[in-house]
Amino acid sequence: xxxxxxxxxxxxxxxxxxxxxxxxxxxxxxxxxxxxxxxxxxxxxxxxxxxxxxxxxxxxxxxxxxxxxxxxxxxxxxxxxxxxxxxxxxxxxxxxxxxxxxxxxxxxxxxxxxxxxxxxxxxxxxxxxxxxxxxxxxxxxxxxxxxxxxxxxxxxxxxxxxxxxxxxxxxxxxxxxxxxxxxxxxxxxxxxxxxxxxxxxxxxxxxxxxxxxxxxxxxxxxxxxxxxxxxxxxxxxxxxxxxxxxxxxxxxxxxxxxxxxxxxxxxxxxxxxxxxxxxxxxxxxxxxxxxxxxxxxxxxxxxxxxxxxxxxxxxxxxxxxxxxxxxxxxxxxxxxxxxxxxxxxxxxxxxxxxxxxxxxxxxxxxxxxxxxxxxxxxxxxxxxxxxxxxxxxxxxxxxxxxxxxxxxxxxxxxxxxxxxxxxxxxxxxxxxxxxxxxxxxxxxxxxxxxxxxxxxxxxxxxxxxxxxxxxxxxxxxxxxxxxxxxxxxxxxxxxxxxxxxxxxxxxxxxxxxxxxxxxxxxx
Amino acid sequence: xxxxxxxxxxxxxxxxxxxxxxxxxxxxxxxxxxxxxxxxxxxxxxxxxxxxxxxxxxxxxxxxxxxxxxxxxxxxxxxxxxxxxxxxxxxxxxxxxxxxxxxxxxxxxxxxxxxxxxxxxxxxxxxxxxxxxxxxxxxxxxxxxxxxxxxxxxxxxxxxxxxxxxxxxxxxxxxxxxxxxxxxxxxxxxxxxxxxxxxxxxxxxxxxxxxxxxxxxxxxxxxxxxxxxxxxxxxxxxxxxxxxxxxxxxxxxxxxxxxxxxxxxxxxxxxxxxxxxxxxxxxxxxxxxxxxxxxxxxxxxxxxxxxxxxxxxxxxxxxxxxxxxxxxxxxxxxxxxxxxxxxx
Numbered sequence: 001x002x003x004x005x006x007x008x009x010x011x012x013x014x015x016x017x018x019x020x021x022x023x024x025x026x027x028x029x030x031x032x033x034x035x036x037x038x039x040x041x042x043x044x045x046x047x048x049x050x051x052x053x054x055x056x057x058x059x060x061x062x063x064x065x066x067x068x069x070x071x072x073x074x075x076x077x078x079x080x081x082x083x084x085x086x087x088x089x090x091x092x093x094x095x096x097x098x099x100x101x102x103x104x105x106x107x108x109x110x111x112x113x114x115x116x117x118x119x120x121x122x123x124x125x126x127x128x129x130x131x132x133x134x135x136x137x138x139x140x141x142x143x144x145x146x147x148x149x150x151x152x153x154x155x156x157x158x159x160x161x162x163x164x165x166x167x168x169x170x171x172x173x174x175x176x177x178x179x180x181x182x183x184x185x186x187x188x189x190x191x192x193x194x195x196x197x198x199x200x201x202x203x204x205x206x207x208x209x210x211x212x213x214x215x216x217x218x219x220x221x222x223x224x225x226x227x228x229x230x231x232x233x234x235x236x237x238x239x240x241x242x243x244x245x246x247x248x249x250x251x252x253x254x255x256x257x258x259x260x261x262x263x264x265x266x267x268x269x270x271x272x273x274x275x276x277x278x279x280x281x282x283x284x285x286x287x288x289x290x291x292x293x294x295x296x297x298x299x300x301x302x303x304x305x306x307x308x309x310x311x312x313x314x315x316x317x318x319x320x321x322x323x324x325x326x327x328x329x330x331x332x333x334x335x336x337x338x339x340x341x342x343x344x345x346x347x348x349x350x351x352x353x354x355x356x357x358x359x360x361x362x363x364x365x366x367x368x369x370x371x372x373x374x375x376x377x378x379x380x381x382x383x384x385x386x387x388x389x390x391x392x393x394x395x396x397x398x399x400x401x402x403x404x405x406x407x408x409x410x411x412x413x414x415x416x417x418x419x420x421x422x423x424x425x426x427x428x429x430x431x432x433x434x435x436x437x438x439x440x441x442x443x444x445x446x447x448x449x450x451x452x453x454x455x456x457x458x459x460x461x462x463x464x465x466x467x468x469x470x471x472x473x474x475x476x477x478x479x480x481x482x483x484x485x486x487x488x489x490x491x492x493x494x495x496x497x498x499x500x501x502x503x504x505x506x507x508x509x510x511x512x513x514x515x516x517x518x519x520x521x522x523x
Numbered sequence: 524x525x526x527x528x529x530x531x532x533x534x535x536x537x538x539x540x541x542x543x544x545x546x547x548x549x550x551x552x553x554x555x556x557x558x559x560x561x562x563x564x565x566x567x568x569x570x571x572x573x574x575x576x577x578x579x580x581x582x583x584x585x586x587x588x589x590x591x592x593x594x595x596x597x598x599x600x601x602x603x604x605x606x607x608x609x610x611x612x613x614x615x616x617x618x619x620x621x622x623x624x625x626x627x628x629x630x631x632x633x634x635x636x637x638x639x640x641x642x643x644x645x646x647x648x649x650x651x652x653x654x655x656x657x658x659x660x661x662x663x664x665x666x667x668x669x670x671x672x673x674x675x676x677x678x679x680x681x682x683x684x685x686x687x688x689x690x691x692x693x694x695x696x697x698x699x700x701x702x703x704x705x706x707x708x709x710x711x712x713x714x715x716x717x718x719x720x721x722x723x724x725x726x727x728x729x730x731x732x733x734x735x736x737x738x739x740x741x742x743x744x745x746x747x748x749x750x751x752x753x754x755x756x757x758x759x760x761x762x763x764x765x766x767x768x769x770x771x772x773x774x775x776x777x778x779x780x781x782x783x784x785x786x787x788x789x790x791x792x793x794x795x796x797x798x799x800x801x802x803x804x805x806x807x808x809x810x811x812x813x814x815x816x817x818x819x820x821x822x823x824x825x826x827x828x829x830x831x832x833x834x835x836x837x838x839x840x841x842x843x844x845x846x847x848x849x850x851x852x853x854x855x856x857x858x859x860x861x862x863x864x865x866x867x
Contacts, residue, residue, distance in 0.1 A: 044611070
């Protein structure tokens with residue numbers, strides 16, 4: 001990497017600071033890239049962008065215009081990346097991929113089906129997050145993958161699923177140069193986790209020219225990329241700046257061209273000065289969750305009382321600065337399968353009081369409301385408003401702040417928080433996938449310990465069912481109906497991912513909420 | 524042989540005395556990190572982890588073993604100079620510290636030098652002219668210095684000098700992205716760039732260093748100025764000064780030769796304290812100026828319960844503190860020959 005870095009030097013040095021040219025872009029972000037290998041244990045979310053920009057997958061998603069400006073990936077359209085074409089067998093169990101014959105790794109070697117097989121074997125074998133994500137698409141064991149010949153790769157499924165092909169387009173199943181990886185694998189480390197952690201070996205649109213952990217990462221274009229249209233930018237510098245105030249000053253002055261993931265407040269204030277993209281995060285809902293393990297919340301009237309007491313509008317203004325989409329005050333009748341959807345609830349204290357009065361707890365009760373310190377920017381204002389509102393219907397709320405390191409254990413693993421805020425978002429954009437994680441008993445994001453037999457059945461039935469199956473829509477609607485009536489999660493609003501640009505265009509939102517630098521251009 | 528070199532012997536004795544302290548630090552930091560809330564296996568297993576993958580992560584991190592066994596493995600590794608692997612950065616903790624400690628030291632030392640350059644003369648002037656405008660200025664600076672939090676001063680300085688006036692460079696860490704970091708020799712960019720004669724990078728690094736160093740200096744100069752003033756006042760009212768004055772020595776000689784030298788002892792003590800305090804406390808400055816220092820490293824490690832990294836940080840700070848105290852003790856003897864460096 002030192003050698004590759006040296007080649008950047010003359011170019012950047014000779015560049016006058018004011019005219020950085022149209023082929024280099026500087027992006028600041030508050031998150032830290034801690035690994036160049038997504039499959040490693042402990043790799044941070046911000047590092048997923050390396051998987052996106054430096055590696056190819058077999059397929060990718062299309063592009064569409066996004067709400068809130070700019071573009072977004074399009075879940076409905078699957079496009080080729082390394083695969084030239086693919087075929088699904090009649091029974092949906094066998095997927096055959098033809099690789100692009102001209103696809104090459106950075107070292108010039110042809111991308112073969114054996115590389116795909118090795119990379120998929122790795123993703124299902126290393127355990128932890130990559131294996132869980134692969135499993136969502138029905139990819140569990142190495143024996144499901146076969147390299148038939150150099151350019152033909154076959155996946156055999158245990159059962160057909162509509163989630164398999166989209167799951168091949170998420171960052172996890174990327175294709176690694178298996179020859180380079182194997183040269184650097186050891187007996188203790190057969191998947192070359194130590195090597196690829198620092199040194200990517202892929203075929204993607206960008207190579208890593210320099211990486212200084214905790215400071216910056218410099219992408220350099222791979223001119224031989226065949227996975228899509230050649231990117232406009234030669235170099236993209238990702239610079240880590242932890243303080244949001246500093247990031248804002250930098251992008252506002254135009255010294256950097258993009259600030260990725262800025263707070264809602266800054267997005268709202270910068271929107272009329274520079275370009276701000278606030279894309280509602282698909283399949284993601286900020287919720288207030290009453291835990292069924294806490295006795296008063298087993299009473300449906302109490303949960304409804306809360307749903308009518310929550311000051312939705314104030315929360316949306318104070319916590320989200322109106323970035324994102326409101327999710328209250330909708331129709332009770334469910335006639336489409338869009339998710340997240342507006343609930344039938346709205347702020348009405350009289351209704352809330354009436355529900356409390358007929359519940360088993362007319363005199364109210366005391367309950368702690370737990371929030372994570374890591375997510376305090378939206379959780380704290382929300383919690384204060386909820387505390388105030390619930391006080392009016394006799395529920396005394398005490399706010400409990402939990403350190404970030406402890407949060408996941410308490411809320412998702414032990415599921416022991418009586419009343420808490422939660423923000424699950426599903427990568428695969430189908431309602432059944434959201435319900436699978438957030439409403440099924442025992443599943444990770446079902447932090448309310450909710451169990452409903454009908455929901456269990458409906459989720460199992462719809463999870464792998466094609467969305468154009470005539471049975472699909474009625475089942476999904478029934479799922480919505482139950483979940484919104486029983487309220488184990490009270491939807492507050494759909495959050496947004498905010499990006500400020502000052503001299504850059506072509507920004508595209510992705511469900512993984514990391515920056516895809518490939519479509520970016522300088523202006 | 525040692526009896527012939529009493530100073531060397533005393534130093535060795537001091538180092539030997541530090542051993543139980545360091546061992547205590549090792550035990551306490553090990554126990555404290557384990558007592559932290561939060562489960563690293565859950566954290567590092569990732570967002571979608573199920574119980575099986577959490578368990579796999581736990582085994583991979585070696586956290587399934589009994590605590591005593593974990594401790595012996597840790598101490599055994601330490602004996603080989605191995606501080607362990609940081610899970611979040613995926614590198615050896617020693618590598619991380621070697622990279623980040625110089626960044627923090629460079630910032631803290633520059634800030635401290637700046638603070639000394641301002642605070643000591645200010646303190647001396649305030650003490651020699653009590654009640655005048657210099658004394659009041661000293662009081663105002665000291666009060667402002669302690670009462671303004673560093674992140675506030677930092678953001679204010681960025682706002683004025685970078686955002687409004689545009690004379691400060693982009694607050695983007697140790698070097699703007701157009702420069703390459705100098706070859707690693709000491710890890711101090713100013714020193715490394717000077718050693719290889721790369722003056723362009725040297726100026727680049729200096730420009731980036733200015734604002735954060737000023738921010739930190741504003742914070743650290745308060746105790747130094749305060750202590751200098753108080754120590755000078757005490758020294759000036761001492762009898763030997765009256766004697767010196769009565770003997771007709773020049774006021775300059777009295778002030779700097781006798782009073783100041785005597786006042787230096789408490790000032791040096793304060794310096795040592797301020798230095799170690801600032802090194803740990805500059806995490807806020809690091810965050811504001813995107814400075815890749817040891818403070819933000821430790822905080823990030825703490826947030827994700829990255830045991831090896833936290834332990835490595837605590838140990839490094841303990842060693843630094845022990846060394847610093849030793850140096851200060853040696854300085855005492857240099858400043859005031861009456862303090863014999865005898866082993867006690």
